[in-house]
Amino acid sequence: MNREVTGHTKGLKPSQIKALERIYRRRVPHDAIVTPELATYLCELSAQMRRQIGLLISRRGAIEHVVVGDASRLMLPDVGRLRGAPGRFRGLRLVHTHLRGEPLTRDDLTDLTLLRLDLVAAIGVGAGGRPGPVYVGHMLPATGSGEMWRELPPVAVHDLDVDVIELMASLEAEFARTQARLASSEPGTDRALIVHVGIGADDDGDARIAELRELCRTAGVRVLDVVEQRRARPDPRFLVGRGKLEDILLRAMHLGAETVIFDADLTPAQARAISDFTELKIIDRTMLILDIFAQHARSRDGKLQVELAQLRYALPRLVEKNTMMSRLTGGIGGRGPGETKLEINRRRARERIALLTKKLDHLQQNRQLRRKRRGDRGVPIVAIVGYTNAGKSTLLNNLTEGDAIVANKLFATLDPISRRLRFPREREVVLTDTVGFIRDLPPDLVAAFRATLEELYDADLLVHVVDASDDDYEAHIRAVTRILAELDLAEKPRLVAFNKCDRLEPDEARRRASAHGALRISALSRDTFGPLLAAIERELWKEGHAAAIAAGPAA
Structure with a gap:
């Protein structure tokens, strides 16, 4: 175990360092916060050095860390990451001196909470280096009162009779019950x-x-x-x-x-x-x-693209002792015992990125071939775009009697889905549903999801679906327009369809749609599709009208 004195030791005499190191030889009864003898020793040293002195004491009564601060605060060392069941504490208590005899400070209570210490105790340094009042605080579970800590009334060190083992058993049981209640809800x-x-x-x-x-x-x-x-x-x-x-x-x-x-x-x-x-x-x-x-990724393409985006995001964040990447599925772990392990992880991530890019390039060639065959038959392509959860997949399904995944969730559609839509006079188009946009779309996602975006470049017409019932619909329109411009698609022919107009008063729906030259629809009601179908047919063939439709899988 490390027996060094940590913290603000610069300027201390060798004899003072030795006196601090000798503290490691002491033990505290496992059920006591601190002994009067140890408290007296700490106060004498603290008064002599004019610095705070802190001890991290285990539940076995062993001194795990001796820390020196300045006159007003301590900087605690890295005590490692907490392991164990929900509701558990770290198994260490902080006992330290306050030169001015003040109660627990905000810093004390912050350390108590962020490090999940068992408790924190501050011993006031009195005249002549004698121990003054002892202030003790511990955490409280979430309650209606909103209180985060409990501070015990100050007492003299000889009157300190808190049973640490009993207190921690009670607190951990209470915290575990609170955690279980939250989890079960x-x-x-x-x-x-x-x-x-x-x-x-x-x-x-x-x-x-x-x-x-x-x-x-x-x-x-x-x-x-x-x-x-x-x-x-x-x-x-x-x-x-x-x-x-x-x-x-x-x-x-x-x-x-x-x-x-x-x-x-x-x-x-x-x-x-x-x-x-x-x-x-x-x-x-x-x-x-x-x-x-x-x-949400379902297809092989989608899963590869998600993993590629994750790795590109994770690579600059792969560092030792950083757990930020723990939620990513498919990424490389960021913790390791040292630099060699870290470099191995980075190399593996780069190799995996190269492999995924190669696989996606191969799949891209296959998609290009399929689109070429489709283009050779002269079948126009209509791509449905819009903000995420605007109702694009619902519109595709009800236009084509398809079965694209529909959910009241963001990004329910990741993979491009194409269905055939037939008009009279042997006319047909291919409708393609694409991944939804969102403001500040991360560049790694744009780069990785080329499969979906390629459909937009090949499209003869874009149908921009807007959730007209959303209070923030104007910002959503701006976000989609900006992303299309960034993708060099601003000049692509486009129709705007205001969806979910059935949720608005008719006059309000008309006002919102007319301000943007948009068509009003409800993706849930086929009766509202006539004007949209007429506009699609008119735009693609510059004549004709909407009629009954029949659907089938796109070739």
């Missing part, structure tokens, strides 16, 4: 606190939070609470700043959250810094979307 779901950071004049915070909630629901994550912060610019290390991050993590742990989800893309450096700050799982928006894609 929605079995099989992760519990998360979500964080939105508005930068500058950001005024769409409510819409972004609503969208993040929907992403969480789709991923099977239960949102316990939302934390918002507005900043002029992101904090380069923690995104939200250290103090705010502490508040977020304290809130998450108190609520029993397992995960903190940021409505932003964390840089690799931010991801590492935040993950090193806590043992909670840290997820950003791109990782959450990747998680959804991994759940």
Whole structure:
């Protein structure tokens, strides 16, 4: 075991270092917080050095760490990652000195919570280095009161009679019951606190939070609470700043959250810094979307594309002692015993990326051949595009009597699905359903999902489906338009169909649609398809009208 004194030791005399090292030889009764003799020794040394001194003591009574701080606070060493069942504590208690005899500080209580310490005790240093009052605090499970800690009344060190073993057994049982109650309320779901950071004049915070909630629901994550912060610019290390991050993590742990989800893309450096700050799982928006894609991929193409996107995202984040990648399915593990293992993981990730890219290139050639055959027959292609969950798959199914997967979830469709749509006079088109867009679509996803996007380049006409009932429909239109422009598809002929108009008052539906020159439909009602079919036929053949349709699998 490491017997070094850690912390702010610069400037201490060799004799003082030796005096601190001798503390490791002492033992504390397993049921006592600290002995009067050890408390007196700590206060004498602390008064002499004018620095706080802290001990991390195990439940066996062994001194695991001796730490020196400055006059006002301690910087605790890395005590490793917590293992064990939900509700368990670390099995270490912090006993330290306060030079001014003050009660437990915010830093003390933050360390208590973030490290899941058994308890924290502060011994006031009195006149002549004698021990003053002892302040003790421990965590509380989530209750209606909102209290996160319990602070015991201060007592003299000789009157300190807390039975640590009995206290921890009671607390761990209570925390375990709370965790079990949370888990049983929605079995099989992760519990998360979500964080939105508005930068500058950001005024769409409510819409972004609503969208993040929907992403969480789709991923099977239960949102316990939302934390918002507005900043002029992101904090380069923690995104939200250290103090705010502490508040977020304290809130998450108190609520029993397992995960903190940021409505932003964390840089690799931010991801590492935040993950090193806590043992909670840290997820950003791109990782959450990747998680959804991994759940929804059905075809071989889709699964390969998801894995490729995950690896490209994970590669710059592969570091030792970083657990941020734990939710990714198909990625390479980021923890290892040292640099050699880390480099092996990076090399394997690059090799896998190269292999997946080669496989997808081969599949791309096959798709091009199929599209060429289709083009040789002169069959026009109509691609259905739009924001995720706008009703594209429902429209495809009801236009063609197809069986594409329909769900009230984001990104239910990942693989391009094509069906044939017949018009009178032996005319037919191929309708293709594509993956839904979303604002700030991660570049790795755009690069990986070439299979879906290729269908857009080959299309003769785009049908942009908009959820007209969504309060944020204008922003959704802008997001889709921007993505199409980024894909060099802005000049492609396009029809706009406002879906879910049956959820609006008729006058409001007309107003919203006319402002964008859009057709009004309900993807659930075939009776509303006439104007859309007429517009498709007119655009493709510049004449004709809509009629009854028959469907079959695309060749």
